[in-house]
Amino acid sequence: MAAQKVEECHMPRKNTLWVDDATLSKDVSGKTYIVTGANSGVGLETTRQLIKQGGHVVMACRRVEAGEEVARDFTGLKGSYEVIGCDLADLASVRSFAESFRAKHTLLHGLMCNAGAVIMGSEAKYSKDGFEMTMAASFWGHFLLTELLLEPLKAAAPSRVGILSSVVHANSPAKRYAVNFDDIDWKTRKYSAFDAYGEAKVANVLYGVELADRLNGTGVTTASIHPGWARSNFGRGSGFLMDTLFTVLRPLTHFMSDSNWASAQTSLHVLLSDDAPNHNGTYFSQSSVLYRDKECRDGGWPMASPNPNATDLEAARKLVDLAREKVGLS
Numbered sequence: 001m002a003a004q005k006v007e008e009c010h011m012p013r014k015n016t017l018w019v020d021d022a023t024l025s026k027d028v029s030g031k032t033y034i035v036t037g038a039n040s041g042v043g044l045e046t047t048r049q050l051i052k053q054g055g056h057v058v059m060a061c062r063r064v065e066a067g068e069e070v071a072r073d074f075t076g077l078k079g080s081y082e083v084i085g086c087d088l089a090d091l092a093s094v095r096s097f098a099e100s101f102r103a104k105h106t107l108l109h110g111l112m113c114n115a116g117a118v119i120m121g122s123e124a125k126y127s128k129d130g131f132e133m134t135m136a137a138s139f140w141g142h143f144l145l146t147e148l149l150l151e152p153l154k155a156a157a158p159s160r161v162g163i164l165s166s167v168v169h170a171n172s173p174a175k176r177y178a179v180n181f182d183d184i185d186w187k188t189r190k191y192s193a194f195d196a197y198g199e200a201k202v203a204n205v206l207y208g209v210e211l212a213d214r215l216n217g218t219g220v221t222t223a224s225i226h227p228g229w230a231r232s233n234f235g236r237g238s239g240f241l242m243d244t245l246f247t248v249l250r251p252l253t254h255f256m257s258d259s260n261w262a263s264a265q266t267s268l269h270v271l272l273s274d275d276a277p278n279h280n281g282t283y284f285s286q287s288s289v290l291y292r293d294k295e296c297r298d299g300g301w302p303m304a305s306p307n308p309n310a311t312d313l314e315a316a317r318k319l320v321d322l323a324r325e326k327v328g329l330s
């Protein structure tokens, strides 16, 4: 384990993967990063570490005040930050974020597409743009954001894009998730919040594959990420049932889950390690438990996704063509 002070002093799980000390002491002064969902959980710990190492982090937060509040803790760290509002489930907000960023910065060394949520309910909820909400926040918004930032990413090359997926994208060998091109917006199928999350997370891995292929040779590399089972705010606030489960189950699951700091390791590895760019477009998995697929259990940096629907370049290109149309880029 790196000699890094951990955000929680509880015993880390023995199979957590840790970034080495050399990587966590690299000086990244002069480099600019964007972390979406930087005010909470894995995104917050990723942000804090980048600032500790001298980076400038643009915190893309849906709630600016929440970003400002957590950032009070960054006083005295070597690097710097700014908070800019960005609701990934609102394309106008994503465009406005990208414009604000580009008005101030010409270089982007690392983009961490971290924000995500599972929108619970028995009926699909839709964003202003008409997208199913889980997919809107996890995929459509990040797709538009990344595409709008390709120029500063290329200008800063070597630069990196990390995309938070989840082991859930693999599901089980008996039921592999796939992007459903016939009904990507959940208009005709019976809605399942968990399946919507799984499909959105397949889209995240596929986009990493397509982007790596498209940007090959530009010096911009990509990776998709499963962070482990983080004791973050994930799922909190999405209804009475989930909130009760949170309160009741969290102490019981402590020994199986990871601190946010432990869960940020994979994102930090992807952004900072010398090795990550050698595995362009790959899925990196923090070790975790309760996988439905034992192939996923050990995790790895990198670790091939066991879900063939998440690595199919043709499907990835089809998704990107559709995404360009849906977010108004074509």
Ligand SMILES: NC(=O)c1ccc[n+]([C@@H]2O[C@H](COP(=O)([O-])OP(=O)(O)OC[C@H]3O[C@@H](n4cnc5c(N)ncnc54)[C@H](OP(=O)(O)O)[C@@H]3O)[C@@H](O)[C@H]2O)c1
Pocket: 036, 037, 038, 039, 040, 041, 042, 043, 060, 061, 062, 063, 066, 086, 087, 088, 089, 090, 114, 115, 116, 117, 137, 164, 165, 166, 167, 226, 227, 228, 229, 230, 231, 232, 233, 234, 235
């Ligand atoms: N927790 C886990 O065990 C786990 C496992 C696998 C994958 N993941 C993935 O890891 C990533 C980080 O999650 P976390 O565990 O750190 O959860 P978290 O503590 O709930 O943090 C999620 C962040 O995403 C932001 N967010 C949600 N919807 C957004 C939107 N529409 N626009 C902008 N920001 C939005 C949240 O903002 P607000 O504070 O405003 O809500 C928050 O900052 C997610 O992509 C998640 O799917 C988590």
